Amino acid sequence: MSETSNLDxxxxxxxxxxxxxxxxxxxxxxxxxxxxxxxxxAVDAIRTQLNDLDIDGLIxxxxxxxxxxxxxxxxxxVGKGGPxxxxxxxxxxxxxxxxxxxxxxxxxxxxxxxGTMLRAPDVYMDKIAIGGGYEPGxxxxxxxxxxxxxxLAKAKGVPIAELTACVLDRPRHAELISAIRxxxxxxxxxxxxxxxxxxxxxxxKETGVDxxxxxxxxxxxxxxxxALRCIGGQIQGRLLFRNDDERDRAYKWGIEDLDRKYDTEDxxxxxxxxxxxxxxxGSMLDGVRLTNEGYSTETxxxxxxxxxxxxxxxxxxxxx
Numbered sequence: 001m002s003e004t005s006n007l008d009x010x011x012x013x014x015x016x017x018x019x020x021x022x023x024x025x026x027x028x029x030x031x032x033x034x035x036x037x038x039x040x041x042a043v044d045a046i047r048t049q050l051n052d053l054d055i056d057g058l059i060x061x062x063x064x065x066x067x068x069x070x071x072x073x074x075x076x077x078v079g080k081g082g083p084x085x086x087x088x089x090x091x092x093x094x095x096x097x098x099x100x101x102x103x104x105x106x107x108x109x110x111x112x113x114x115g116t117m118l119r120a121p122d123v124y125m126d127k128i129a130i131g132g133g134y135e136p137g138x139x140x141x142x143x144x145x146x147x148x149x150x151x152l153a154k155a156k157g158v159p160i161a162e163l164t165a166c167v168l169d170r171p172r173h174a175e176l177i178s179a180i181r182x183x184x185x186x187x188x189x190x191x192x193x194x195x196x197x198x199x200x201x202x203x204x205k206e207t208g209v210d211x212x213x214x215x216x217x218x219x220x221x222x223x224x225x226x227a228l229r230c231i232g233g234q235i236q237g238r239l240l241f242r243n244d245d246e247r248d249r250a251y252k253w254g255i256e257d258l259d260r261k262y263d264t265e266d267x268x269x270x271x272x273x274x275x276x277x278x279x280x281x282g283s284m285l286d287g288v289r290l291t292n293e294g295y296s297t298e299t300x301x302x303x304x305x306x307x308x309x310x311x312x313x314x315x316x317x318x319x320x
Contacts, residue, residue, distance in 0.1 A: 007111060007271045008083070012301055014053055015111055015275045016312055020297045022046040022107035023277035024316065026092050027288035027295070030280060031101035038098045042091035042107055042279075047071050047078065050087070055079035060117045061088035061110075061219040065249070074119070074253075084114030088223050088268075094193040097280060104196045104282035109275055110226035116270035118222050118262065119253040124240040125218035127194070130211050131202040132232025141236050141261055145176065145213060146183040152211055160184040166197040166209040173214050180213065195276075198224035200283060202233045207283045215240060225267035226274045230302030231309060237262045271305035285311075294318035 025045035029038035043063060050057060057079040063069035072078075072089065079085070087109065092098060094105035110117075128139050128148065134155050139148040145165075153160045161184045167173055169189040180187055188209055190197050194216040200207035212235075221237040228235055238261050241247045250258060260266075277299040278285030286298040295316045302309045 007273055011111060012273055012303060015109060015273055016299050016301050018046055018049040019107045019109050019275045019277040019299055020314060021049045022091050023279045023288050023297055024295050026098055026279050030098055033099050035095040035099045039092045039095045043071050046091045050078040053079045054082040055085045056082055057085045057087045060086045060119050061222050064122050086112040086114055086117040088117055088226060090220060090223055093195050097192045103280055104193045105279035106196060106276045107279060108195055108223055110223055111273045112268060113270040118267045120218040120222050121249040121253055123218050123246045124215050125221040125237045126215050126240055127221050127235060127237045128213055129198040129201050129235040130233060141238055145179040149183045149185050163210045164188055164208050166190060166200055166212045167214045168194055168216055176213055195220050195224050196282060198235060199227050202231050222267045225264045226272050228264050229268050229272050229304045230274050235264050273303045275299055275301040
């Protein structure tokens with residue numbers, strides 16, 4: 001933890017309350033088929049909670065730019081005043097998952113010291129990630145899937161056939177999926193939620209996932225990096241641009257080298273607190289449950305500075 005960290009330990013529990021509120025709000029829309037309504041419910045609840053905190057918060061990873069998102073947009077200031085905090089969030093990671101009542105939907109927020117998080121535009125990012133305990137740079141975006149799998153298998157002391165890769169199930173990944181299978185590796189395809197996919201690499205015995213490959217949102221890449229800064233692991237990402245408008249947005253946020261490869265600490269440095277509350281049941285967390293007196297939630301909260309990882313189960317008694 002840096003000597004000048006603005007992240008008081010009190011903020012750990014406060015952050016848990018933020019993601020719990022988002023998860024509970026979104027849970028009312030599980031299985032209702034309305035992605036936008038579920039996302040908006042989480043946004044409203046999280047924004048209300050953030051504005052009640054004694055922080056000078058700046059949304060650096062949010063729902064999009066101001067002209068695209070009326071709330072929790074990139075650049076929005078939240079809180080009642082206090083230490084300067086960078087905030088990265090995905091109020092509902094897995095809107096489709098929630099709408100279809102599928103596994104692994106999360107409410108995710110990370111707090112960092114002011115000026116320590118990459119201002120990533122809302123574009124695609126090519127990503128590769130593995131768990132902790134390996135030499136830096138073991139895997140690399142400039143290597144082929146087969147080369148990366150060979151390196152990881154050698155480090156683990158197992159054949160490639162014993163590895164499992166996690167990949168978003170998208171048409172754009174057809175060649176990638178084919179290359180991974182040709183290398184002899186099995187694949188766990190996911191429909192959404194690549195923050196959870198990256199985090200799954202940190203506990204292969206529980207999740208069955210050894211490595212994450214593929215293209216997803218750049219904001220989710222920064223959030224995943226925040227998680228790995230706390231829990232251990234490495235991620236590498238490179239922004240991908242489809243047109244000049246997306247390149248101009250990157251320049252707007254101060255990104256000059258559009259081909260740069262970012263590692264974990266390039267995306268998130270300094271002290272960071274990361275919290276994720278389950279909305280639907282998943283491989284890491286239980287989803288929101290109705291109880292006789294209200295709701296129950298399960299949250300993973302971690303801090304890089306103190307190297308603490310906590311799973312918090314909470315009963316929210318509302319007198320139902």
